[in-house]
Amino acid sequence: MISAALALASPTLAFAGATVAAEAAPIAADISDAALVSTLPGFKQGFADVNGTRLHYVAGGKGEAVVLLPGWPETWWSYHKVMPTLAMNHRVIAVDIRGMGASSKPLDGYDKKNMAKDIHELMAKLGYDKAHIVGHDIGAQVAWSFAANYPQATRTLTMLDVPHPDEGLLKWPLLPAHGTFNDKIDENHAYAWWFAFHQVKGLPEAMMQGRAQIEHEWFFRYLLKDESALDARDRAVYAVAYNQDDGIRAGNAWYQAFTQDIIDEKSYGPLEMPVLGLAGPGYGWLNSVLTTRARNAKVYKLADSGHFIAEEQPEEMLTYLLPFLKQNASR
Numbered sequence: 001m002i003s004a005a006l007a008l009a010s011p012t013l014a015f016a017g018a019t020v021a022a023e024a025a026p027i028a029a030d031i032s033d034a035a036l037v038s039t040l041p042g043f044k045q046g047f048a049d050v051n052g053t054r055l056h057y058v059a060g061g062k063g064e065a066v067v068l069l070p071g072w073p074e075t076w077w078s079y080h081k082v083m084p085t086l087a088m089n090h091r092v093i094a095v096d097i098r099g100m101g102a103s104s105k106p107l108d109g110y111d112k113k114n115m116a117k118d119i120h121e122l123m124a125k126l127g128y129d130k131a132h133i134v135g136h137d138i139g140a141q142v143a144w145s146f147a148a149n150y151p152q153a154t155r156t157l158t159m160l161d162v163p164h165p166d167e168g169l170l171k172w173p174l175l176p177a178h179g180t181f182n183d184k185i186d187e188n189h190a191y192a193w194w195f196a197f198h199q200v201k202g203l204p205e206a207m208m209q210g211r212a213q214i215e216h217e218w219f220f221r222y223l224l225k226d227e228s229a230l231d232a233r234d235r236a237v238y239a240v241a242y243n244q245d246d247g248i249r250a251g252n253a254w255y256q257a258f259t260q261d262i263i264d265e266k267s268y269g270p271l272e273m274p275v276l277g278l279a280g281p282g283y284g285w286l287n288s289v290l291t292t293r294a295r296n297a298k299v300y301k302l303a304d305s306g307h308f309i310a311e312e313q314p315e316e317m318l319t320y321l322l323p324f325l326k327q328n329a330s331r
């Protein structure tokens with residue numbers, strides 16, 4: 001399976017007259033989790049049975065817990081550039097959320113409130129009653145739900161480029177504004193067509209099995225400012241994670257749960273804990289939510305970053321995140 005995915009990891013495709021190409025040729029490197037973890041000294045992987053599912057995580061370092069939650073279409077590996085530095089003063093726990101990577105892919109339970117329960121039970125199993133929670137994309141939505149439902153367990157919350165679903169999503173356009181949709185995102189007219197595509201049950205699995213990287217390559221080109229930030233190994237890791245029917249189905253289920261997430265969000269009050277928002281193209285969306293729904297939030301736009309902040313601008317991310325964690329450490 002891995003060799004087949006690698007062979008497909010660098011297609012050249014035509015989309016609306018634009019060429020979408022992976023930067024590198026297929027690679028022969030081992031991209032198993034064990035091999036990836038071995039490149040991060042001091043980190044080890046583990047599994048935990050929680051909330052009726054099984055989660056895979058990678059942990060290292062000592063100190064207050066920092067829980068890292070990734071988003072679509074990635075895995076725990078999306079944080080690998082920041083994990084070693086964070087681990088110098090923290091216990092870092094990067095999690096494959098429900099349905100992702102080596103974690104289980106059950107048929108249900110993908111609403112963000114339930115996925116937050118997964119993380120809360122994981123923390124308890126690992127011996128932590130409180131943690132700094134960091135989330136990107138779908139992981140940011142889980143992180144927000146965690147903070148809303150378990151404020152006593154949340155030292156701080158950090159949101160990367162995406163907020164939690166709310167009623168505003170129901171008003172997003174079916175069609176893009178004329179002349180605004182190209183192979184690179186127009187930040188003033190973002191067109192998230194995949195939000196709708198992933199609502200369809202069964203069809204994406206049939207279309208994408210063994211071809212998930214085709215959608216990935218378009219998505220990475222659209223939302224990356226620096227396409228070299230994801231190299232051939234990174235792209236192959238993510239292709240393998242989503243190239244099978246269960247991986248595609250589970251990833252789609254995060255989006256199919258948005259309507260329930262919107263219902264749940266209505267019951268959440270303003271967040272009281274310190275909140276940090278770091279954004280690329282999602283700045284307008286994230287800022288509008290955090291400044292109205294969190295009482296103690298600071299939001300920054302990273303001008304040279306696309307959507308994948310931890311991979312595109314890891315050093316800049318850390319210049320904001322490390323002082324934020326230090327300032328809000330237990331006394």
